[in-house]
Amino acid sequence: MTPEHPPLLDPPAIDPPPALRQTLAGDYYVSDAVFAREQEHIFENAWFCAVRSSDLASPGKFKKVQVGRESVLLVRGRDGLLRAFLNVCRHRGAQLCTEPEGEVKRSIRCPYHSWTYALDGKLMAAPNIASLTDESGAAIDRYRYGLVPVALTEWLGYAWVCLSDTPPPFEDVIAETTRTLGDSDAINRYGIGGLDVGHRVVYDVAANWKLIVENFMECYHCSSIHPELVGVLPEFAKGVAAQANIGLGAEFGSQVAGFTVDGTAGFDRLPGITEEQDRRYYAITVKPAVFINLVPDHIIFHRMFPMSASRTIVECDWLYTGDVVSSGRDVSNSVELFHRVNEQDFEACERTQPSMSSRAYRKGGVLVPAEHHIAEFHEWVVSRLGA
Ligand code: FES
Numbered sequence: 001m002t003p004e005h006p007p008l009l010d011p012p013a014i015d016p017p018p019a020l021r022q023t024l025a026g027d028y029y030v031s032d033a034v035f036a037r038e039q040e041h042i043f044e045n046a047w048f049c050a051v052r053s054s055d056l057a058s059p060g061k062f063k064k065v066q067v068g069r070e071s072v073l074l075v076r077g078r079d080g081l082l083r084a085f086l087n088v089c090r091h092r093g094a095q096l097c098t099e100p101e102g103e104v105k106r107s108i109r110c111p112y113h114s115w116t117y118a119l120d121g122k123l124m125a126a127p128n129i130a131s132l133t134d135e136s137g138a139a140i141d142r143y144r145y146g147l148v149p150v151a152l153t154e155w156l157g158y159a160w161v162c163l164s165d166t167p168p169p170f171e172d173v174i175a176e177t178t179r180t181l182g183d184s185d186a187i188n189r190y191g192i193g194g195l196d197v198g199h200r201v202v203y204d205v206a207a208n209w210k211l212i213v214e215n216f217m218e219c220y221h222c223s224s225i226h227p228e229l230v231g232v233l234p235e236f237a238k239g240v241a242a243q244a245n246i247g248l249g250a251e252f253g254s255q256v257a258g259f260t261v262d263g264t265a266g267f268d269r270l271p272g273i274t275e276e277q278d279r280r281y282y283a284i285t286v287k288p289a290v291f292i293n294l295v296p297d298h299i300i301f302h303r304m305f306p307m308s309a310s311r312t313i314v315e316c317d318w319l320y321t322g323d324v325v326s327s328g329r330d331v332s333n334s335v336e337l338f339h340r341v342n343e344q345d346f347e348a349c350e351r352t353q354p355s356m357s358s359r360a361y362r363k364g365g366v367l368v369p370a371e372h373h374i375a376e377f378h379e380w381v382v383s384r385l386g387a
């Protein structure tokens, strides 16, 4: 006998009872048109965490970063300042740097016709330029034809850039970050800006950036896919995310010595943190594309780079004190814990992505009460897109 199935083309409408809330519709995660609007209205308007400042430690070091639809060049000047520019030659528009990162001596030279820019963006030289005038007949203003600057500010040891002509106050980023901790000074005590990168992994995730945000915001999945994390933070088995416990985070299990893959001891706790911050894990989502994880002896800092509707690069830094890094101490036990968490999370997101275009998900799915705070993220996205 053939079992009866609902018709494939017309699945039953989801009409959630009060305890459930609707997610975004599947199209939000696969549509190129939605992704283009997100690039324009979200990533090109927000402060975007681009590079770890210490990656560009000396003059001439540069990195190329995709921000929304723009290629942005971050470069350390001869004066020691970090600056950001659009990676576009002012002559006829060639991309100046095609390598993801590198080092130049004193200038950036366009490979097409050799216009050459100082590290502060000024047009230094171009073939035959001395005899040229601008349209009004005046001598060429070397800054007017210099690289187009992008707003940049440094915080927590990272360079944040904003493509908007009128960037929102950076204080909003700080306020969002500190809100989860319930104390405006709590994040400063970790001294994140002064820490060193002990390890970095770049993940290429076949999933929409919003699935990664939503996954990070909830812990309903923790007991299913994160055995090592639940081993260290037993309360995560209940499915309540650390972000939901404003100011409290999640407490280490009584037998756990450190935030490591096997619960063995990590390193000395960071010098500035309080007793209350010891033996606790805090997780912060900084919309649109940053996650910060705080534990007593290190920081795990994620930056997302949305590349398409279905692909996101995630760069994850493990930050330790300079002493730990310079002494060459073995950080693998703590790295391994969150590396596994990342792999488990990204596998879950990649498992979800293909279903976003299924007719079963045409109207989206549902959020259980432990995930209801994700609805605020959805509302934020929708409000930004003006949809
Ligand atoms: S496009 Fe760069 S020098 Fe011509």
Ligand SMILES: [Fe+2]
Residues within 6 Å of the ligand: 215, 216, 221, 222, 226, 341, 345
């Ligand atoms: Fe997770």
